[in-house]
Amino acid sequence: MKKDLNINVHHLTRVEGHGNIVVDMKNGVLNKSELHIVEAPRYFEAMLKGRNFHEVAITTSRICGICSLGHQLTSLKATEVALGLEISEQTEILRKILVDGATFQSNILHALFLATPDFLNVGSVFPLINTHKEVVLAALRLKRLANDIGDLISGRAIHPISCVPGGFTKLPTEKELSDLKEKLIKEGIPDAEFAVEVVASLADKIPTFERETEYISVYNDKEYGFYDGVICSSDSGLIPVDNYLEITNEFIVSHSTSKHAKFNRSSYMVGALARFNNSHKLLNPLAQKVAEKLGLVAPNYNPYMNTVAQVVEVAHCIENTIGLIDMLLDRGIKNEKPNQEPTKYGRGIATTEVPRGILFHDYTYNRKGLIEKANCVIPTGQNLANIDDDMKKLVPEIIEESKEDITKKLEMLVRAYDPCISCSVHMLEVDFIE
Amino acid sequence: MSKPKVAFFDFTSCEGCQLNKLNLENDLLSILELVDIVEFREAMDDKADEYDIAFIEGSISTPTCVERIHDIRRRTKILVALGACAVNGGINAMKNLYPADWVKEEVYGEDKYLFPSIPVQPVSALVKVDYEIRGCPMSTPEFLHVLKSLVLGRKPESFDYAVCVECKLKENECVLDKGMFCLGPISRAGCDAICPSNGQYCTGCRGLVSNINENGAVDMLKQHGFSEKEALNRMRLYCANDIEN
């Protein structure tokens, strides 16, 4: 048995932001197995101070280019709670379409562009253009389609434009919506089914590893918890959103510019797998079929299966969007203006499931309508302690393998969380300390 | 002619500009015909020693960033600053408006000493920048324009006129006339007035037009019902390093 192991993966690739994986084992004792977050700190909470409510979501969407929509919506919801702005049913449906579109986009990007190269032993998606052209083309089409959703509803998929506090500054036409629906049915579903086949064929490449942890997600008894709901912990059940601080319990560790979080245990997991474990019964029929096909059964304790849960959610999002478009078309698009007349000033807390997990924004506005205090708790941050705990269990289990294999498995583990590091430092890299 | 070697690097930013490139789905294959992407951490493992064109996203805000940017400059023939953060500090530069200690404490409390952070600077403050692609996020047509121009070996077009120009070409209803705030009259174009075209106001993400009449701009916003303080505060959202008073 090996006594010493030093791994230091500097600036992990195919993740958003800068992180290092650091493993240090001496004489068989594991001293360190950590994900170091070295992304530059961003200080958004401080920058928000003194900004008026029109600017807040514009600013917070810039926390992360990949989760910009999630930040934008959570921010809008928190502002609306704080200022007492009611939104219309039409606005809510449009926002749900946006969440579906953003999750669809982000999950496809991760599962097919960032994670798949690992299963095929290549360094990026680019070589696959020659070896697996059909797959790449289908993946590109899916991503384009997902972005089309964002472009249509919010003007731009990255850093959305037209969703503002109280509603939308521009509305899609009924014709545009029905064209999108047509495309989702004719192109989206067949391409998604093809992607599922591809992932199914790679299922044996997914490492087998299990560690039961606490799974936390948004829960809503009417629908799969994305846009809104209460907090659900697999350990302690449902908790009101206003009590989020009792769950996140953020704390600072010296190896990470992103804060860590813990609740009932030393760590918890958020993201697609957590959502699946907590809300799988609420997936729509197409997604249920996909889960079955891919062998994903709740509860699942293998963090590598997070990627598979993402694929299941893609199917859910496509089908759900079609349903939401039908709702809009039945009602007809009403030419509504955003409701931007505050009825009060105070604190507003909101949560949304973004692709990487549960997100909280918490604002306090003063009487001039300016931000007095802001707090954002980001999913990747919440997952960091859980990643460290996974590594602590995983390293001794695979210690007999070569250093290359260990490194790869660790990288794949971190990547499975689809970490978004810019976000979490408002943060990813893998450093093996030498 | 051999294909130019292109690399992408990210500094302090949201990485939205890079993601925007991955969102060029329809053109991605043609782009790969045109250039060799040799380094792009967000999407691939490969690394290279030298590049013809390096695209830099993000602003410089830590001592390690400083070293990295100098290193990249040494390895590349052409360096392009990509997006607001790289070009003028972008939204990150708002941090510079507050005392550094206060900012760190506000976020990290008593653990603030753990993380070194320096004032946010644009890439051009440290190394020579050959070309700029502005915007938050960068606009993909402009990115393609710059990429194609560089492949052709020509200087890309730049935009030193106001967003109002593009907004008028699109015949949008004026945002200021609707009683909203707007920085279109003094902010750099090149975005095809995307925000006003979507009913939203211009936030000035591409920076201010050079040579602007700053007093006139504040007076203009005052006439539309915004106090001087608010006008300047909102101009600073993306231009914290550029507004003087």
Place this chain on the structure above:
Amino acid sequence: MYYDSNTGLNKMKRYYFDQPTTDKFVEFLMTQAEVIAPQKKGDASYSYEVVTSGKDIVYDYPRTIQPLKKYFLPPRETLLSFDSKNNEFKKTDIALNNRIFFAIHSYEMQGIKRLDYSFTQGNPEFNYLQRRENSIFIGISFNPDKWHFTKSVGISIEEVERFSLYFEPVDNGFLVFEVDDTGKELISKFGNGLSLDASMDFEVREKEFKTKIKYHYNRLPQVFEHVYNSKVWSDIAQKCVGCGTCNLLCPTCYCFDVRDEVELEISKGKRERFWDGCMLNEFAEVAGGENFREKLSSRTRHRLHRKFKYITDHSGELHCVGCGRCTKYCPANISIVEIINNLIEEYSDHQKEQII
């Protein structure tokens, strides 16, 4: 020359169209050609758009955001497409469609007349002239708002020059005047059951303009002879932010820039032209970097001289038509009429001093 509205219109054949007849007439026009008319754009703005349903036409609009110019000099236009591998290029085909421009104000028509001048004098431009072919214009009266000052530049509301028909709103409908032979032909083609309606006595009610230039328009070029070094220009420059809105909405501005853009297959591409404006930063910059009109004061001076002097000296007409767009849409609330009145004031003070 200022058009005598009453005698001019009274000489013409006229018909009464009630609203249903007007709606039918629009349907008829749509069978004849593409119809372009003012329609609502946004909350309180208007734009000339292709009519797909007569119901969308707004008859009592103050002004559209963009003038009609966009149909003859498109904001973006491909001049040629090229293939540099084979050193070949192709000119852009300009379709020769018949178009009817309906419910057009007099100043707008006069704006087109000014553009016609600019694109036919010197080197006539094929692209513009080709697009101008086969266009029919149908005018309509308007109620001046606080930005119109057409009368001050010598254009009456009822100026019918270059219209084929002219619509004057009356109770529950319009009096429709037959201005030229094309108009006559349209009426006769449409006119089953239309009877000549001379029963209604017609007299133009003089409509008051709230905004006026202090001098008769005949005297303006003379004023501009003397104000080149006025301090009014630097006063304006204090307020102006150089956004170029005034250029880009002006019916008689036509300056442009040309750029080449290639496709991802970089041997193929196109040469495009875009509207440009003399108020913009780099307009007068040369290759060496020198800017011959760097200051906002000299840019405003140049813009106003182009409207009231430079082209006027050759064409004999003011190249401002009083539509008020530059003022209504100026984010800094700079009023062109105020500038001119300030210049006039300075000029008249100066004249007085000289007499003394």
Place this chain on the structure above:
Amino acid sequence: MENTAIEKQDLYYPMMSEIVKVETLTNLEKRFEIALPDNQILGHLPGQFVEVSIFGYGEAPISICSSPTKMPNFDLTVRNAGKLTDKMHSMKEGSKIGIRGPYGNGFDVTKFEGKDILFVCGGIGLAPLKSLIDYTIAKRQKYGRIIILYGTKNPSEILFKEDIKMWQGSKEIEFHMTVDKPDEYWKGNTGVITTLIPPIDLDISNTIATVVGPPIMYKFVIMSLKGKRMPDENIYLSLERRMKCGVGKCGHCQINDTYVCQDGPVFHYPHAKQLEEAI
């Protein structure tokens, strides 16, 4: 002289022409000999310009530096200063470029007949004047004295060295030159171009002065000419502006009511003097 080529052109469409010869003059300047399609003759006047276009790089106005007496081809001297000129510098013999023109107002060569001609050329300004110099030399008997004053920033920027050698050696031409910043090998005059003017003895009433150079030069050259009591009517100059379309439409080159691309680039000084933004 007939404008043989221009009649066949549509306003914005170039004639695909061939670079038949490339000659490196300095680090920054090259001379290109251009052949129009079908052996057409450009038919220009000295001082006129053409719009050169390279697909993908755009168009730029370039003054013609050869005399109309040289036929059928013509020469362009091009400084590498922008995206089009940079590309042009990389082009070899046999490459195709687009030509529109000739455009603008050239020198009225018949009006100059019988007169002494003083050429004052600063830097690249020698290129447009070279067309007139060559023309007057070709028709030597029609003109009086030919006096060429040429100044550059430093010796490495000297253009047309072969021609200069010839001018220096010719008894029929008076040639003087100076550099602002001499290098160790420079043996000639040093100083700005205006230092060449006072020593020259001119028959002021019968001398035409033609002045071309960087924007800053005009004011000072004209001042020195006035110092020799040269009347305004005898001075001609050529101005640089952003002549984007070349046909009096796009507006970029306008100075007051004058389109440089139509009424210029060659201006009679009494006219240019009245254009307040001109010099």
